[in-house]
Amino acid sequence: MNNDTILSVSDLRKYFTTAEGVVRAVDGVSFNVKHGETLALVGESGSGKTTTGHVIMGFYPPDGGKIIYKGAYELSIPMKKRPLELKRDIQIVFQDPGTSLNPKRLVKDIISLPLLVHRIVDKSRVYEKVAELLEYVGLSEEYMFRYPHELGGGEKQLVAIARALAPNPSFIILDESTSALDVSSQARVLNTLVKIQNELKLTYLLITHDLGVVRNISQRVMIMYLGKIYEEAPTEDFFKSPMHPYTQMLLSSIPTLSEEDEKIKPRGIESVGEIPSAVKPPSGCRFHTRCPFTKQICMEKDPPDIVVNNNHIVRCWLYA
Amino acid sequence: MLLEINDLHVYYKSYWYILKVLNGVWLRVDKGERVGIIGESGSGKTTLLKSILKILPQNGIIPRGEIRYDGKNILKLGDNELTKIRRKEIGIIFQDPMAALNPVFTIREQLYDIIKHKMMIEGHNPSSRELHEQAVKILNDVRLPDPERVLESYPFQLSGGMRQRVMIAMALISAEKLLLADEPTTNLDVTIQDQILKLIHKLVIEKNLSTILVSHALGMVYQMTDRVFVLYAGDIMEEAGTNELFNHPKHPYTQLLISSTPRLSSVGVGEGIKGKIPDYRNPPPGCRFAPRCPYVMDKCINMKPGKIQVNKDHVVSCHLYD
Ligand SMILES: Nc1ncnc2c1ncn2[C@@H]1O[C@H](COP(=O)(O)OP(=O)(O)OP(=O)(O)O)[C@@H](O)[C@H]1O
Ligand SMILES: Nc1ncnc2c1ncn2[C@@H]1O[C@H](COP(=O)(O)OP(=O)(O)O)[C@@H](O)[C@H]1O
Ligand code: SF4
């Protein structure tokens, strides 16, 4: 692990036992997150994105693998046993702006709670700090005295971000944080996220299924399918030359708004089929049941990591 | 002209207050035309579609307005005629398939019911063999593999994409002239969304249907429609041909909406729109966008802008163009 790495994940596994059998939600995932970057984790629903985020948060322990944070902390320990300092440093913003805020509390109380728990400011200065945090995410002081139901969807999400910022974290997991919003609110939230990242030197793990959002705020992208990562690349490179057939299928499915956007979409590949059950994932390459290029070997053996050029990694037999 | 709506007002009443949602909406759909309606969540898109079929919830009332469909005023039709239109002429794909499908009946029971009622309107009481044939045919139409298994399933046993296909199948049974699609792909992955949209597109052409597609996903509307209406807080803000609207938007709301959409070819989204949809108990008396509009002028506050024809195929409702 080198110096600019904040989080290092290796061979991470998380299985759930259900009535249908064992769900291999995360099945051998490795990646590094660099200080100050936005790393996007993308894939269809059920691919294991949220589970990855939740294991990092310590909501449940992994079934295998290692997560090292800031070179010092081993994150396999559950949330409850983590030192307060570590809990403070890693925050998460959830998808649903409606349910993640307590409906009975005023915005000022929602945001002051983490300030007090983590002793960020003296009690007498708490509301001053709340106002400052609201200002940061572009909401006026007047919002302190509103209840969540008096806010629009985008505004709720901005409050959730202010709450996540309150304990001065270095690392924030954004799990579909703008997916439930209208584009007009989404744009506002995205702009705010970029602004505060620059000012506070934050690191983001951006979990999303929206490649338009990825293009706009991330520096690197990972594509996840059925518990495994199949492509990883710097954002520019990723959109210029998407390599994995699954990546190409995702890109070609996006309804675009202009000719220029249309040109980015790969030709000659069409969306077919659905993501199979994670209880019985396909053998070999897990994408082989939907891939137009499947060969014999794809059904038998898991493709290896292939490093194409400057940090562009793809797992597909086409490139082996 | 297949459908023409003028000055439509819709209120939702509660014991304490009245929500004045639709505020004089206009709309028109030609035969074979694919129309899109875009606007933020809470703008009244679903309310508008439900008005067309007169299936508003109990507390929804229409104090004023006209909905002309195929030469008839929907709001003045008797129950018999309305039932006939709902069962045979206009079909609707609802926003949330889980809410629209009945969880305690199998797909077979639900499909048979719809097919049977439609055939009875045509003066024919179908045998169970006919029902089965029709049901299998319609499931094949929406490209559902293994129709027999689907027929035996309860809604919760199907994936989101499969439920959506079942919803489309049901809507198609009743849509011989007009198909209303309310956010037909929300909560689906883009890959499945793409499959569903292509399917709808194909079927609409095959069956020569007129359609109204409602969505806040602009890319989808750009690709699927011929003409677009922009609805904000119960008012139509702008109407134009699809290309014209997306390439030369005139209304500040439309411009902000379009610039907020992330692109694949470039980095940086617009600033978005501050604030939120107004409170319908006490909506702004003039332009309903005034509280959020960066160009707001004095007259916008109290005077509702009229319909201004900016060119042949482009109407905007904004005082900037007075
Ligand atoms: N039965 C009802 N009683 C009271 N208010 C209602 C009722 N149905 C809808 N509304 C309100 O009417 C307004 C318009 O709602 P509508 O569902 O038509 O919006 P929409 O544009 O379809 O939004 P979305 O994009 O979220 O589906 C909202 O403020 C909504 O809360
Ligand atoms: N607590 C749980 N119990 C059982 N299965 C789960 C649980 N959480 C997630 N899963 C399953 O794990 C897989 C990955 O889910 P998730 O991480 O939520 O994916 P994503 O966020 O990419 O949509 C899915 O098959 C899901 O149903
Ligand atoms: S390994 Fe084979 S099946 Fe998998 S994506 Fe590549 S070509 Fe397709």
Ligand code: SF4
């Ligand atoms: S009428 Fe006035 S407030 Fe309304 S959109 Fe036009 S300029 Fe803005």
Ligand SMILES: [Mg+2]
């Ligand atoms: Mg998730």
Ligand SMILES: [Mg+2]
């Ligand atoms: Mg709706």
